[in-house]
Amino acid sequence: KNQVEQSPQSLIILEGKNCTLQCNYTVSPFSNLRWYKQDTGRGPVSLTIMTFSENTKSNGRYTATLDADTKQSSLHITASQLSDSASYICVVSVEDSSYKLIFGSGTRLLVRP
Amino acid sequence: ETGVTQSPTHLIKTRGQQVTLRCSSQSGHNTVSWYQQALGQGPQFIFQYYREEENGRGNFPPRFSGLQFPNYSSELNVNALELDDSALYLCASSLAHSRNTEAFFGQGTRLTVV
Numbered sequence: 429k430n431q432v433e434q435s436p437q438s439l440i441i442l443e444g445k446n447c448t449l450q451c452n453y454t455v456s457p458f459s460n461l462r463w464y465k466q467d468t469g470r471g472p473v474s475l476t477i478m479t480f481s482e483n484t485k486s487n488g489r490y491t492a493t494l495d496a497d498t499k500q501s502s503l504h505i506t507a508s509q510l511s512d513s514a515s516y517i518c519v520v521s522v523e524d525s526s527y528k529l530i531f532g533s534g535t536r537l538l539v540r541p
Numbered sequence: 542e543t544g545v546t547q548s549p550t551h552l553i554k555t556r557g558q559q560v561t562l563r564c565s566s567q568s569g570h571n572t573v574s575w576y577q578q579a580l581g582q583g584p585q586f587i588f589q590y591y592r593e594e595e596n597g598r599g600n601f602p603p604r605f606s607g608l609q610f611p612n613y614s615s616e617l618n619v620n621a622l623e624l625d626d627s628a629l630y631l632c633a634s635s636l637a638h639s640r641n642t643e644a645f646f647g648q649g650t651r652l653t654v655v
Contacts, residue, residue, distance in 0.1 A: 469629065471633075529586060529633075533583045
């Protein structure tokens, strides 16, 4: 069964600190892995997208890593800001005709002053 | 803003009623996917439309149906609403020439079934 699992479920950090979110997946056949940021009640916004041949990709203070052998990914946030408070969702694309995206349940991040 | 717009933003319906949600895709995009997101959960794939044809479906009953129009906008219809249908419904548009293409999400429609 295609699944994407994320940890931790929730996280509280102080403004200015770094954090790392984890994602494990059992999706086959694998096409690509994406990280999205979702503010409460809003649609997800893409942060990074990586194919199996890419190990790392950065977008400003966000850096995603991918280990296709162990089927693990991480999202590292540097120098957190209050506006980083949101849910971060790991998404894996299935390599079939429907371009289906399998979403994790997300990590809810709260950045406190 | 992603260029993907959904309407309405909020909706309250009674159990047993029918509802239609609408999505305008980003200019140039020919593929629209619909997702259901229950509170505190990740979105679940409902179905996808590519050039007006259904191109994949998730584990949702037939009372969830859809349409895509020649301008690539799309509708999601849900018949015989149940309380568990209460969720945020998201549509995403993409240009389906590559599986690595970016998917852009609308802001969602919050459906409450009472």
